[in-house]
Amino acid sequence: MLEFLSAVNWEQMLTSIEQTLLMTLVPLVIAVVLGLLLGIVLYVTQKDGLWEHVFIFRILDFLVNVFRAIPFIILLFIIVPLTKLLVGTMLGPVAAIPGLTLCAIPFFARMCQIAFNEVSNGTIEASKAMGASNFEIMFKVVLPEASPALVSSVAMLAINLVGYTAMAGAVGGEGLGNLAYMYGFARRNDAVLFIATAIIVVIVFAIQFIGDMVAKKVDKR
Amino acid sequence: MIELKNVHKVFQVKQTEIHAVHGVNLTIHDGEIFGIIGYSGAGKSTLIRIINQLERQNEGEVLIDGEDISKLSKKDLRNRRMKMGMIFQHFNLLWSRTVAENIELPLEIAKVDKVTRKHRVKELISLVGLEGRENAYPSELSGGQKQRVGIARALANNPSILLCDEATSALDPETTQSILDLLIEINKKLHLTIVLITHQMEVVQKICHRIAVMSDGKVVELNDVKSIFEKPQHEVTKRFIQDVSGKEDMERIKKELKEMYPFSHILRLQFSTDISNQPILANVIRKTNLDVSIVNSNITHSMAGPLGTMYINVTGGNDKDYEEFIQYLRDEKVKVEVFQ
Structure with missing residues (x-):
């Protein structure tokens, strides 16, 4: 067992963990903020929405669909010029962040829209009858009522991002996924392959656990 | 006073037009409990929503204290709605808020300051008899308690009108009775005009002063409770009354036999x-x-x-x-x- 583990470069493993967490957390935070805003716009401009606006909705809906349709790995290559412009390099974990973020925003926006649509029409009708403005309906009623679904969506987004960071290795993103592939699989170092994979699984489980816990806490249904 | 003048509402469902409300004329006086009864699809749900403009009529006028509310600006309409409470069949509470917070919502919307809000919530909770349940969430309440929260919420901004949309249809007979008692109490105490729609004849019989019977979008009969029960004119009214009297007969026969x-x-x-x-x-x-x-x-x-x-x-x-x-x-x- 010790012999098996001696094949692992622990310093390298630790750096990879840090890189994976960086590539997960930065896009997560940005996508939660921007995706939520985009989700709100999609929700209110959709048909029978609070500010129904067919033109704006069609455009945003189309863009979301396009970005969700492009395979992540292809998206990473397509936006290389943008990445260079934004972070000055196309290599390393920081270079993977724009691609991951661009992939995460439309995904989360759609999840938000779905969560808002789950809020009962009766509750919205009751708020209208109270004299609430559309702004109040959105922020005092729809958003809090959708909160458990939103929390679950954040957890799901985070888990997806962990998975995508592994692919980000393809553009020199490094991280645990890259380590497992380059050092573990390609160089036949089973210990590295096994341990890097195990750590990814642990991270995903931890996110799911925290997500479930928070969702349970905000869910008063 | 609520006046509906020649109100029409047409819904376009795919290729067909549905005439939900078909030329309704009604005058509802201040302080009265007015019942609108009809089978489902009669248009009563649409009609009650036209009173607070959740649905806009295609034709006709809705006057409240002489003011045509369909001509109000968005902002004025919102202010007017604050003075018209509404309760629902499925309560429509916010499950993410506690009882007290649910009742506070309309006060927040009316921009009432925090101290006054807390004070008012306390008053309302005791008015509807929910002391001790302030911090419970709707999911922890029974149907009757939920409707009490709904009533407290509807009364928060001291409205002059309360609209009840099938408010007791999801409740068992005993709870229905207690909610109806509460409605009678607040009608007397607050001199509130109550408009209620229902398909339950027992409900209108127990609490309404006057009744309108609706069928196919039209008011087919309108009278005070006594006259409706003693000499119903329209077929639909007769059918409704038969449903109630069937249950009553048994009680009467039993009593008479006991006396005989x-x-x-x-x-x-x-x-x-x-x-x-x-x-x-x-x-x-x-x-x-x-x-x-x-x-x-x-x-x-x-x-x-x-x-x-x-x-x-x-x-x-x-x-x-x-x-x-x-x-x-x-x-x-x-x-x-x-x-x-």
């Missing part, structure tokens, strides 16, 4: 499936010396076959005859219940 024969016994017999086809009653009458008269009887058809229920009045004979009579029926697997 204070020492006789009224029994409720239940015949289950496999014995419905046998002449049990004829046999038992032949075997004893008792006089039996049938008070009421009916057969309902269930999945398992016909089920008979019969109310009989037994007179004459002594206690021993009477006991034998019941024993014989029980031997034949008839469920016997002494009906008091």
Whole structure:
């Protein structure tokens, strides 16, 4: 067992963990903020929405669909010029962040829209009858009522991002996924392959656990 | 005063037009409890939503205290709505807020300051009898309690009108009664105009001063409660009244029989499936010396076959005859219940 583990470069493993967490957390935070805003716009401009606006909705809906349709790995290559412009390099974990973020925003926006649509029409009708403005309906009623679904969506987004960071290795993103592939699989170092994979699984489980816990806490249904 | 003048509402569903409200004229006076009754699809739900403009009419006027509210600006309409409470069949509370926070919502919307809000919530909670449940979430409440929260919420901004959309339809008879009592109480205490729509005749019978009967988008009959029950004109009204009086008759007959024969016994017999086809009653009458008269009887058809229920009045004979009579029926697997 010790012999098996001696094949692992622990310093390298630790750096990879840090890189994976960086590539997960930065896009997560940005996508939660921007995706939520985009989700709100999609929700209110959709048909029978609070500010129904067919033109704006069609455009945003189309863009979301396009970005969700492009395979992540292809998206990473397509936006290389943008990445260079934004972070000055196309290599390393920081270079993977724009691609991951661009992939995460439309995904989360759609999840938000779905969560808002789950809020009962009766509750919205009751708020209208109270004299609430559309702004109040959105922020005092729809958003809090959708909160458990939103929390679950954040957890799901985070888990997806962990998975995508592994692919980000393809553009020199490094991280645990890259380590497992380059050092573990390609160089036949089973210990590295096994341990890097195990750590990814642990991270995903931890996110799911925290997500479930928070969702349970905000869910008063 | 609420006045509806020649109100029409047409919904476009795919290729067909549905005329939900078809030229309704109504005047509802201040402080009255006004009931609108009709079967589902009669247009009553749409009509009540036109009063607070959740639905906009295609034609006609809605005047509240002489002001046509369909002509108000968005902002003025919102302010007007604050003075019109509404309660719903499915309560429509925010499950993410506690009882107190739910009641506070309309006050927040009306931009009432925090101290006044807290004070008002306290008053409302005691008005609807929910003391001690302030911090519970709607999911922890019974249906009746949820509707009490709904009523408190609707009354938060001291409205002059309360609209009730099938407010008791999701409640059991006992809870319905307690909610109706509460509505009567607040109508008297706050001199509130209450407009309620329902398909339950018992509800309008118990609390309404005047009733409008709706069918196919039109008001087909309008009168005070007494006149509606004593001389119903329209077919739909007659049907509604029949439903209620069927239940009442039994109570009346029972009372009358008790007065006529204070020492006789009224029994409720239940015949289950496999014995419905046998002449049990004829046999038992032949075997004893008792006089039996049938008070009421009916057969309902269930999945398992016909089920008979019969109310009989037994007179004459002594206690021993009477006991034998019941024993014989029980031997034949008839469920016997002494009906008091």
